[in-house]
Amino acid sequence: MPLPAQDTSSSPPALNSVLGTRALLVALVLALLPACKDKSPKPPASTASGAKSPQLDKAQFDVSQLQEDDTQWVMAAKNHANTRFSRLTDINATNVKDLKVAWTYSTGFVRGHEAAPLVVGDTMYVVTPFPNHLVALDLSKEGAPMKWVYEPQPSPAAQGVACCDHVNRGAAYADGRLFYNTLDNHTVAVDAQTGKELWKTKLGDINKGETMTMAPLVVRDKVIVGNSGGEFGVRGWAAALSTKTGAVLWRAYSTGPDSDVLIGPNFKPFYEQDRGKDLGVKSWPPEQWKIGGGTVWGWLSYDPELDLLYYGTGNPGPWNPEQRPGDNKWTCGIFARKPDTGEAVWFYQWSPHDLFDHDGINEAIITNLTVNGQPRKVLIHPGRTGYVYVLDRATGEVLSAVPFAHITTSKGVDLKTGKLVPVLEKSPGLGKTVRDICPAAPGAKDWSPAAFSPQTGLLYIPGNNLCQDEQGLEANYIAGTPYLGANVRMYPGPGGNGGEFIAWDVLNGKKVWSIPELFPVFSGALVTAGDVVFYGTMDGWFKALHARTGQELWKFKVGSGIIGQPITFRGPDGTQYVSVLSGVGGWAGAIVAGQLDPRDQSAALGFANAMKELPKYTTRGGMLYTFRLP
Numbered sequence: 001m002p003l004p005a006q007d008t009s010s011s012p013p014a015l016n017s018v019l020g021t022r023a024l025l026v027a028l029v030l031a032l033l034p035a036c037k038d039k040s041p042k043p044p045a046s047t048a049s050g051a052k053s054p055q056l057d058k059a060q061f062d063v064s065q066l067q068e069d070d071t072q073w074v075m076a077a078k079n080h081a082n083t084r085f086s087r088l089t090d091i092n093a094t095n096v097k098d099l100k101v102a103w104t105y106s107t108g109f110v111r112g113h114e115a116a117p118l119v120v121g122d123t124m125y126v127v128t129p130f131p132n133h134l135v136a137l138d139l140s141k142e143g144a145p146m147k148w149v150y151e152p153q154p155s156p157a158a159q160g161v162a163c164c165d166h167v168n169r170g171a172a173y174a175d176g177r178l179f180y181n182t183l184d185n186h187t188v189a190v191d192a193q194t195g196k197e198l199w200k201t202k203l204g205d206i207n208k209g210e211t212m213t214m215a216p217l218v219v220r221d222k223v224i225v226g227n228s229g230g231e232f233g234v235r236g237w238a239a240a241l242s243t244k245t246g247a248v249l250w251r252a253y254s255t256g257p258d259s260d261v262l263i264g265p266n267f268k269p270f271y272e273q274d275r276g277k278d279l280g281v282k283s284w285p286p287e288q289w290k291i292g293g294g295t296v297w298g299w300l301s302y303d304p305e306l307d308l309l310y311y312g313t314g315n316p317g318p319w320n321p322e323q324r325p326g327d328n329k330w331t332c333g334i335f336a337r338k339p340d341t342g343e344a345v346w347f348y349q350w351s352p353h354d355l356f357d358h359d360g361i362n363e364a365i366i367t368n369l370t371v372n373g374q375p376r377k378v379l380i381h382p383g384r385t386g387y388v389y390v391l392d393r394a395t396g397e398v399l400s401a402v403p404f405a406h407i408t409t410s411k412g413v414d415l416k417t418g419k420l421v422p423v424l425e426k427s428p429g430l431g432k433t434v435r436d437i438c439p440a441a442p443g444a445k446d447w448s449p450a451a452f453s454p455q456t457g458l459l460y461i462p463g464n465n466l467c468q469d470e471q472g473l474e475a476n477y478i479a480g481t482p483y484l485g486a487n488v489r490m491y492p493g494p495g496g497n498g499g500e501f502i503a504w505d506v507l508n509g510k511k512v513w514s515i516p517e518l519f520p521v522f523s524g525a526l527v528t529a530g531d532v533v534f535y536g537t538m539d540g541w542f543k544a545l546h547a548r549t550g551q552e553l554w555k556f557k558v559g560s561g562i563i564g565q566p567i568t569f570r571g572p573d574g575t576q577y578v579s580v581l582s583g584v585g586g587w588a589g590a591i592v593a594g595q596l597d598p599r600d601q602s603a604a605l606g607f608a609n610a611m612k613e614l615p616k617y618t619t620r621g622g623m624l625y626t627f628r629l630p
């Protein structure tokens, strides 16, 4: 289906800044979205003939080509641009109401299932939560039976230092291999055909509180990964490994001297506050940067035109901000780096001196807009602070930052300085109890990835509606133990609903429609050229909505709440399928997955209080569901 032309000349609407300092004229340049150059869906050669798909041959291609093939799904975010948009249209707004279960697969595990399944050729690959099995399912056979299971046998002690359940967000595929992380800090490469381990590299130390949960990204011959442990006083980093050997080619820390952060002469941040020598040391009290967080546990994206890799950094530690005066660089921000060397090109800090655990790790979705009549290469970031940011991805300049949620903690983003404007009375600290902090620590949106349709111009945001009360404590650092300095109690925000699924008009900077949900929306979103958007709820509904109107077109009750990432693909039989993992857990669902006592308001770092009704709605258990039209 051709994309509708958008008139960029006649009175394009303003993308307003929160402070109203500047109105931007913005229009989508749809054809420029890297993953969407070819606007027509590409059916595999097998569709017409019914013969076996030639996809296995395609699987040998470089991943930058492979991501263009909508019949497969080769990395968690679908493509380097992180759009989670598929051009497949067989399942569409008209017929999605008839969607039926094709087959299911029980993983046998009960912790939170966050991974995106991958589809390469005629095989689906699923990474489970700890103990991080990789399962290959044969899509060419009825019921998709198991081909093999790879078991990396991570150290059970890793479970004790995972902040937010024993989750894993999935694998990345390239050159006949699957790459993913184990909770005990190994990156592994597995042969996609045989399930044999090709290499295994240890990158972190559970004794310091480090874990790994994120889905890697492959750029050319490098697999890029990062650590978790911001709640344990670890030092955050991203690393690039050779896809062939697993050797570490570079590692860039998020705190410390420039030499460790890979900041050199080519580092050109847009804003003045990010310029200067060794800010990763100087913006901290002495030595604090060594245990200062800034982990890299979220999404990576890559722009081949600029040859830039983008990723966000997590919160500074400890949570009690009084123990770390300063901007705490380079936490709670976004880096642009050269993927071959890791050298930093620019950085922008979403929340300098973060006060609320507002990690900056959410996805950066790559597209192109026309701003004030000028084409700009941008990235879109629905942030934990509650703003949808649009940044120039060549320079790191903030073009707009518009609130998409209820915010009491900041007044906006000053587009002249790029600084978030905090509400001072909401600052937590020792001996204080601050109430009505919105968004709460998990943010207006946590890691759960949004989808962006170049066809509707809408961003589909799995949102939270959470506030919290916080009492500051003194945190003492003991390696491998929680390093927080805060008592927190969360609760649903205005309206009483814990979550909201939002369609956001990037062009106009406004909400187009939204669906309130009882609980925070912790699943990923998927949108297709059939104008259907999919997501799952923590109480166990898998939903399909009309991508333009938000009208509910179909829903199906799965066995356990959904925090997984839906995907779509065309099977070897030429049929379009939609798959999603159910299996409640993660930070929001820890109350069920970890069987916490709902009477303990501070359990799960205070999240349990907002989720105390969840055990009445769902039970734990990992199950993959795959749907098709009859």
Ligand SMILES: O=C(O)c1cc(C(=O)O)c2c(n1)C(=O)C(=O)c1cc(C(=O)O)[nH]c1-2
Residues within 6 Å of the ligand: 114, 163, 164, 165, 167, 212, 213, 214, 227, 228, 229, 230, 231, 295, 296, 297, 314, 315, 357, 359, 441, 442, 446, 447, 585, 586, 587, 588
């Ligand atoms: O700072 C960190 O290192 C870190 C790691 C993780 C993680 O790896 O799961 C989460 C968070 N922070 C976090 O702040 C957060 O909200 C969160 C939610 C979840 C989840 O899986 O539901 N993980 C994490």
